[in-house]
Amino acid sequence: MNKKITDLAYAKVNLSLDIVSKMDDGYHNMKMVNQTVTLADEVTVECLPGEGINIKSGLSFLPCDERNIAAKAAISFFKYTGIKGYETKISMKKNIPVCAGLGGGSSDGACVLRILDRMFETNLGRKKLEHIGLSIGADVPFCIDGGTSLAEGRGEMLTNLKPLPKCFIVICKPPVNIRTPKLFSQIKCEKIRARPDTNGIIEALGNQDLGGVARRMYNVFEDVLTTGTKYIAEIKNIMYDKATLGTVMTGSGPSVIGIFDNAEGAKAALAQLKQSYKECFLTEPVERQGYL
Ligand code: C5P
Numbered sequence: 001m002n003k004k005i006t007d008l009a010y011a012k013v014n015l016s017l018d019i020v021s022k023m024d025d026g027y028h029n030m031k032m033v034n035q036t037v038t039l040a041d042e043v044t045v046e047c048l049p050g051e052g053i054n055i056k057s058g059l060s061f062l063p064c065d066e067r068n069i070a071a072k073a074a075i076s077f078f079k080y081t082g083i084k085g086y087e088t089k090i091s092m093k094k095n096i097p098v099c100a101g102l103g104g105g106s107s108d109g110a111c112v113l114r115i116l117d118r119m120f121e122t123n124l125g126r127k128k129l130e131h132i133g134l135s136i137g138a139d140v141p142f143c144i145d146g147g148t149s150l151a152e153g154r155g156e157m158l159t160n161l162k163p164l165p166k167c168f169i170v171i172c173k174p175p176v177n178i179r180t181p182k183l184f185s186q187i188k189c190e191k192i193r194a195r196p197d198t199n200g201i202i203e204a205l206g207n208q209d210l211g212g213v214a215r216r217m218y219n220v221f222e223d224v225l226t227t228g229t230k231y232i233a234e235i236k237n238i239m240y241d242k243a244t245l246g247t248v249m250t251g252s253g254p255s256v257i258g259i260f261d262n263a264e265g266a267k268a269a270l271a272q273l274k275q276s277y278k279e280c281f282l283t284e285p286v287e288r289q290g291y292l
Pocket of ligand 1 (some may be wrong): 025026028029030136137138139153154155180181261
């Protein structure tokens with residue numbers, strides 16, 4: 001057998017991110033509204049008789065061994081299903097910036113799980129893939145099916161929400177690196193001063209009120225950021241200057257998103273941002289894949 005499948009791994013943005021409490025194992029209990037967007041990596045998986053995992057990403061700083069989340073996904077899939085005797089070659093065309101708060105690694109991992117489930121006709125379905133995904137990373141379960149979801153627990157307790165109405169989402173990653181575990185360690189749940197109106201966002205989604213969603217967007221990490229704040233403020237100012245409906249940092253940053261109801265405003269923001277920042281993208285929401 002020699003099988004090869006290519007699929008898209010979409011980026012994820014947070015319309016809101018709240019941290020409810022710290023769990024005994026050090027992880028945090030989250031409440032996030034997640035949204036898949038059209039920015040995507042291209043992931044190809046090929047399985048041949050043999051053994052081992054071979055990863056190519058074109059990015060020299062990404063590990064090519066079992067530390068890579070795509071490799072972890074393949075290892076977890078074969079362990080869960082008991083399938084043996086294959087060499088797995090994974091190649092990724094990375095379009096999603098790395099360490100950007102855009103869930104690129106998680107989405108690659110989820111994509112490998114979906115591809116292997118299809119390739120080996122294991123029909124694991126969404127719930128089992130999400131279960132395997134959680135052992136790889138907290139955002140992997142959401143990335144299995146994507147769309148618009150409320151994500152609670154570590155990120156694995158997912159509730160489907162009404163899709164975000166048609167809009168344009170501009171993404172800009174400033175040139176700073178933020179370490180997710182360090183940022184989590186700076187959060188003291190009892191000291192969080194402002195929280196997103198998550199219920200208000202869910203209600204606005206229910207009413208298909210794009211402005212109501214966008215103006216309620218908030219990320220509690222922004223309160224404890226120590227690096228990149230100047231860039232983030234500057235990016236938001238540019239978004240506002242081009243009449244964004246709302247702008248917020250996504251995930252553990254440093255990328256910032258701005259929501260627009262028209263292509264002209266979004267394109268104008270993109271053009272202005274590109275004058276100062278290399279990694280800027282014009283995207284649109286992607287609906288849930290409907291993976292059963
Ligand atoms: O699961 P993942 O590897 O994506 O998480 C990266 C880090 O983020 C974890 O090691 C942990 O420090 C932190 N984290 C957390 N609570 C979550 C998700 C992630 O504390 N719900």
